[in-house]
Amino acid sequence: MRTTYGSPLFADHVPETDDEIVRRMARAGAVRVGKTNVPEFAAGSHSFNPVFGTTxxxxxxxxxxxxxxxxAxxxxxxxxQPLADGSDMGGSLRNPASFCNVVGLRPTPGRVPSPESGVPQLGLGVAGPMARTVGDVALLLSVIAGPHPDDPRSLSDDPTALADVVPADAAGLRVAWAPTLGDRVPVDREVRDALEPAVAVFESLGAHVEPACPDLDGADDAFRTLRAAEFEAMWGDLLDAHHDVFKPDLAWNIAEGRTNSGHDVLRAMTELTRLQRAANRFFDEHDILLAPVSQVAPFDADLTWPTVVDGVPQHTYLDWMASCYLITALGVPAISVPAGFTDAGLPVGLQIITRARHEQALLAVAAAFEAATEHGRRRPARFSDAASR
Known part of the structure; x- marks a missing residue:
């Protein structure tokens, strides 16, 4: 099946083998329909490229x-289609789910193995499921998760139980709400206005909600350092040979990797370890964390990326994605669930987060929110009109 990575360099590329998660889905009886569009080399949270254009x-x-x-x-x-898979480093499953009113799960690193990855221990990029419902996300996760001998970080838990999602009883649930991740990220007012009623749903279900945010000091630098190092390792040689073909933002990010010393990378990995240990302590006191998925509502498709969020200039293509990638640094599972709409009718997702390796509990809470709101069942007027005809 032609696999272009959204790059003219691979416009006619057909791989010789399937990825492991594709093999697992095929063994489970999935019917593969085709590839869906991505940004060039899947870098960024806006799907446009010179091969297939803009989604x-x-x-x-x-x-x-x-x-x-x-x-997807x-x-x-x-x-x-009812199911899709993707990967998530800085929000690549969560952001599009938020923008399109569907469900996207970033699992704990190692939950879904990456035996083809050259650097699985970094844990920034993970594969995961997307679907229109929490139950369907859980079903696909149960198929693609599970250990693999060629991924040293893969988790040994039996994934079959993940398919059985029972909505959680939210009474007494300890919920932390961090609308700006402790004032670390700007969030547009229309997004915050859409999410406030969503958070109130948890209170109506009997949960105890309080403002709180895990330790994220140093998360931005650690994420950016390791992302740039990984990008340079994957595409640096290709950039040298075909510099004019790469989109400028991706070329910049690869070049950033060349400014990092071995000490910088080790310092960033050490910082990730500290943050992940701090996250464990945070989730001793809170069952879940709620936060925005995206800092903006779906933006003009003709833009490369949002350059201003809530009046704050965004200087790189990464800045406006921080509400997702700061959570990536914690090494925890996070799910985007439909949470409402702006006054203009644009979807807004709620990011629900819990401690590492607790996907089943996370899915149960997400299912309870989904059942209480049913935002994911809402369709644009033109879809509804077509269906009635």
């Missing part, structure tokens, strides 16, 4: 579908 949002065709799994999220929202 547009089914809720407003003038808006972005997010990324990097923007094609749009296809799910349109009803073209």
């Amino acid at each position: 547009r949002n089914p809720y407003d065709l003038g808006r972005s579908a997010g990324g990097s799994s923007g094609g 999220a749009a296809a799910l929202a349109c009803g073209m």
